[in-house]
């Protein structure tokens with residue numbers, strides 16, 4: 319998959335490093351007095367998948383709305399292929415497809431007629447429109463449901479139809495705003511299959527999510543957003559390398575741990591942090607070897623775990639380290 323994406327960049331004539339397709343510079347937007355986006359900058363190279371990761375309210379939808387030209391920024395600019403997007407720049411906007419969080423489908427029309435309607439809005443007609451409708455339905459795995467109405471679809475199937483609609487005009491950049499929220503695992507996998515096919519074809523993707531595991535699976539670059547600001551902008555491997563805690567120990571005790579013991583636990587050598595209250599604790603460790611010493615320390619104080627498990631650190635912990643909060647509080 320990565321090889322195919324590199325080739326897509328090379329076809330664009332850039333040799334090893336693909337050229338920048340999307341450039342977001344110092345975006346800012348406030349609603350009333352509240353800053354939703356506060357000086358956010360990042361790039362997507364051609365053929366790359368950028369994961370925009372942040373908790374609810376971080377500003378992701380506002381950023382992608384500005385990129386897609388459906389919201390105006392207070393400051394900053396968005397360039398696609400070096401040219402501005404936004405009001406009055408229809409040619410550039412045509413290079414972008416947006417799959418919004420809110421579904422935009424007509425329940426009374428068949429899946430195919432929905433697509434014909436969206437395609438007509440992009441100026442497609444006749445055989446070209448029919449061909450694109452067939453191609454995008456096949457890509458999202460809904461070819462056999464073309465004549466059915468979205469009213470009869472599951473939430474995940476509706477979302478796949480929404481992705482199909484955003485692809486009709488063959489955008490170079492596809493933006494997906496939390497496309498898997500509230501859908502069944504089967505549709506989630508179907509969406510990932512579709513996105514991986516698009517990656518192989520060289521489409522640049524911007525994927526917003528508050529699920530690190532999704533971003534980690536799909537993205538070759540991760541931009542972490544909180545309070546409208548970019549906190550980190552790196553490859554998954556580089557983000558892993560930053561983690562001060564490389565392992566985690568989950569412990570369930572017979573009863574709640576006294577506050578004084580919890581405080582002492584957090585100070586033990588090799589312990590990078592303790593989360594959780596009561597009997598269930600998540601202890602972050604500089605490396606997995608410290609788990610034995612921590613378990614011994616607890617046992618010596620009469621705190622024998624009823625259950626424990628160790629795990630390697632997750633990329634999600636990068637957010638915790640940056641903000642002191644989890645992605646999903």
Ligand SMILES: Nc1ncnc2c1ncn2[C@@H]1O[C@H](COP(=O)(O)OP(=O)(O)OP(=O)(O)O)[C@@H](O)[C@H]1O
Nearest residue numbers: 349353354372373374375376377378379380381496
């Ligand atoms: N139309 C609006 N009017 C007022 N405030 C808004 C509006 N849209 C967003 N906000 C606020 O701006 C901030 C950023 O919201 P945004 O929807 O961009 O975040 P998000 O990261 O996409 O979150 P979510 O995952 O919940 O959609 C939040 O504080 C939100 O309440």
